[in-house]
Amino acid sequence: MKVVFVTQVLDPSHGSLAQTLDLVTALAAETDELVVLCREDRWGAAPDGVTVRTYDAGSKLGRALAYQRQLARSLDDADALLAHMVPTFLVLAAPLARTRRVPLLLWYTHWHAGRMLRAATALCTVALSVDKASYPIASPKVRGIGHAIDVDVFAGEPAEPHGGPLRLLAVGRTARWKGLATLLQAVAVATDRGLDATLEIRGPSLTSDEEAHRAELIATIDRDDRLRGRASVTPPVARAEVPGLIRSADVVVNPVEPSSGAALDKVVYEAGACARPVVTTNAALAPFLRDLPVPLLAPPSDPAALADVLVAVGAAGPEVRGATGTELRRRVVADHSLDHWAKAVIQVVREVRSGRVSVRSGRRPTA
Numbered sequence: 001m002k003v004v005f006v007t008q009v010l011d012p013s014h015g016s017l018a019q020t021l022d023l024v025t026a027l028a029a030e031t032d033e034l035v036v037l038c039r040e041d042r043w044g045a046a047p048d049g050v051t052v053r054t055y056d057a058g059s060k061l062g063r064a065l066a067y068q069r070q071l072a073r074s075l076d077d078a079d080a081l082l083a084h085m086v087p088t089f090l091v092l093a094a095p096l097a098r099t100r101r102v103p104l105l106l107w108y109t110h111w112h113a114g115r116m117l118r119a120a121t122a123l124c125t126v127a128l129s130v131d132k133a134s135y136p137i138a139s140p141k142v143r144g145i146g147h148a149i150d151v152d153v154f155a156g157e158p159a160e161p162h163g164g165p166l167r168l169l170a171v172g173r174t175a176r177w178k179g180l181a182t183l184l185q186a187v188a189v190a191t192d193r194g195l196d197a198t199l200e201i202r203g204p205s206l207t208s209d210e211e212a213h214r215a216e217l218i219a220t221i222d223r224d225d226r227l228r229g230r231a232s233v234t235p236p237v238a239r240a241e242v243p244g245l246i247r248s249a250d251v252v253v254n255p256v257e258p259s260s261g262a263a264l265d266k267v268v269y270e271a272g273a274c275a276r277p278v279v280t281t282n283a284a285l286a287p288f289l290r291d292l293p294v295p296l297l298a299p300p301s302d303p304a305a306l307a308d309v310l311v312a313v314g315a316a317g318p319e320v321r322g323a324t325g326t327e328l329r330r331r332v333v334a335d336h337s338l339d340h341w342a343k344a345v346i347q348v349v350r351e352v353r354s355g356r357v358s359v360r361s362g363r364r365p366t367a
Contacts, residue, residue, distance in 0.1 A: 001346065002033040004074050004102075006093065007084040010036065010043040010052065015204040016173070018239035019266065020084065022150050024050060026342035027082075035074040039063065064092060071096050078102045080125075080349040085110070087120030094123045103352045105345070109134045109147075109264060111177075126348050126357060130336075133284040134264045143348060147269045148341035151333050154273035156247045158322030165230075166197040166314045169249035171242065171267045174205045174214040174233070179255035179281060184217065185303035186255070188226040190310045197314060199231040199253075202245065246274045250321065251313055254280040258300050269336045272328035277321050279309050292327060293320045 005027060007020050014020075021043055028034045028047045036052045046052050053074065055066035071093055075081070081097050082105045083090035090106050097104055103125040108117065113136035121127055121137050129135035131144035159167075168187065172178055180201055187199050205211045214233060221227045237245055246252060252271035264284060271278045272288075280289070281300040289296045294316040298306040313321065334340075351357045 001031045001349065002035070002078045003027060003031050003346075003349065004035045004037065004071075004078050004081040005084065006037045006081065006086075006089040008039055008086060010038050010041045010046070012043055012239060014042075014239075015206060015236060019148070022338055023084070023148055023341075026148065026338045027345065030342045030346045035078070037067065037070050037074060067092060068096065075100050075102050079353055080105055082107060082128075082345065083120070083124075087114075087116040090120040090124055091116060103349070105348065107345075111136055113137050125352055128345065128348065130264045131284065131287075145344035145348070146340055147264065147266050147336040148338045149266065149269045149273050149332055149336050151273045151329075151337045154243050154246070154270045154332075155329075156243070156274040156276075158275045158325045159247075159250045159318065161318040166195065167248065167250045168197050168199040168253050168310070169246065169251070170199070170201045170203075170253045170255070171245065171271075172203045172254075172265060174201070174203060174210045174217065175207075176209070176213050177257045179257045179300065180213075180217055181220065182257070182281075182301055182303050182306065183253055183255040184220050184224075184227060184231060186306035186310060187231060188224055189303055189307035190314075191226045191230065193307060193311050195307075195311050195314045197230070197310065199227075200249070201231070201233045202236060204236040242270065243274060246271050246276055249276060250318075251310075252276050252278045253310075254278055254282065255298075255306060256280070256282050256300065269332050272325070273332040273336075275322075275325035275329045277313060277324045277328065279306070279313060281306060288328075288331060293323045296324070 009017055012018050012021055024036055025047055028050045034050045038054055039056045041052045041054055053070045055063055055070050057063045057066045080103045081093055084107050090104055105126050105128060106120050106124045107128045109129045121139050127135055127142045128145055130147050132142050135142045170183060205214045217233050221231045254265055254268050268278045277296055279296050281298050286297055294313055298309040
């Protein structure tokens with residue numbers, strides 16, 4: 001089987017796209033030939049059976065033309081093209097792919113539903129996401145296949161009892177929709193209610209607004225006696241250090257705002273894979289977090305309610321938190337592993353190629 005995989009960049013040090021290397025490696029293990037089209041290859045270590053072709057140029061028009069040239073070189077005998085996170089890749093590929101009868105797949109898991117995503121959804125054969133709820137457009141073409149977590153790298157045992165404050169960790173960009181201001185308020189309220197905890201907010205600031213919000217978070221800590229000395233905002237770590245960072249915590253917190261829609265942060269599943277409980281305000285994660293020894297879901301934008309959950313998790317004790325983390329790891333391994341994701345992608349390609357999925361509608365034919 002031959003698949004063409006289109007992404008932005010192959011870069012092991014990229015703050016948000018380093019995981020793309022895992023996707024390439026996993027797909028390479030499931031295909032006979034994998035062609036990766038990207039703007040830049042800063043990896044230079046693609047596995048055997050993978051051909052990397054770049055389309056960088058000095059202008060948008062130049063990149064679009066270079067992209068079309070690389071597509072023309074790559075689509076012969078392809079069983080499918082998979083566009084990763086950028087709907088424009090699929091829209092630009094559609095005319096040439098359709099003339100060569102190459103099915104078009106889109107992987108997308110984000111809250112933003114712009115005009116280009118709507119066009120890509122109309123043009124694609126199948127839209128893939130973590131879950132139907134994590135794709136911001138309702139369509140029969142959407143297929144939930146889980147996240148792609150390397151459960152051998154993101155692995156661990158429940159946190160050992162240590163007798164100190166409960167160690168809370170929030171990982172990710174300092175974007176406003178991440179809910180970090182709400183989290184700081186919640187920790188302050190929980191402290192008033194007797195929770196002995198520390199909080200580390202760790203991640204990059206990739207835009208000017210994220211830099212501004214980072215400064216706001218630091219200022220909030222500095223002026224609140226309940227947070228000063230307990231909470232910190234620290235620089236990001238390299239991708240390879242993230243599993244260890246998660247394992248250094250007792251609980252990971254993911255306090256996203258309603259504006260994030262149903263975006264399912266992969267850090268939730270990475271933390272689960274490391275056997276750490278994850279407190280979140282994302283209702284779309286309710287199925288993943290149901291029937292656990294301690295409730296982990298709070299309503300968004302509600303510091304008092306989030307504080308209630310944090311206090312309950314702290315009061316549950318190491319044994320209950322450990323049992324919760326163990327069950328979350330089991331769920332991630334079963335439904336959100338890198339291997340599971342790659343096999344699911346290839347299964348979709350096989351269904352499309354065999355006629356079991358309509359190229360026009362993305363639906364499986366009814367009996």
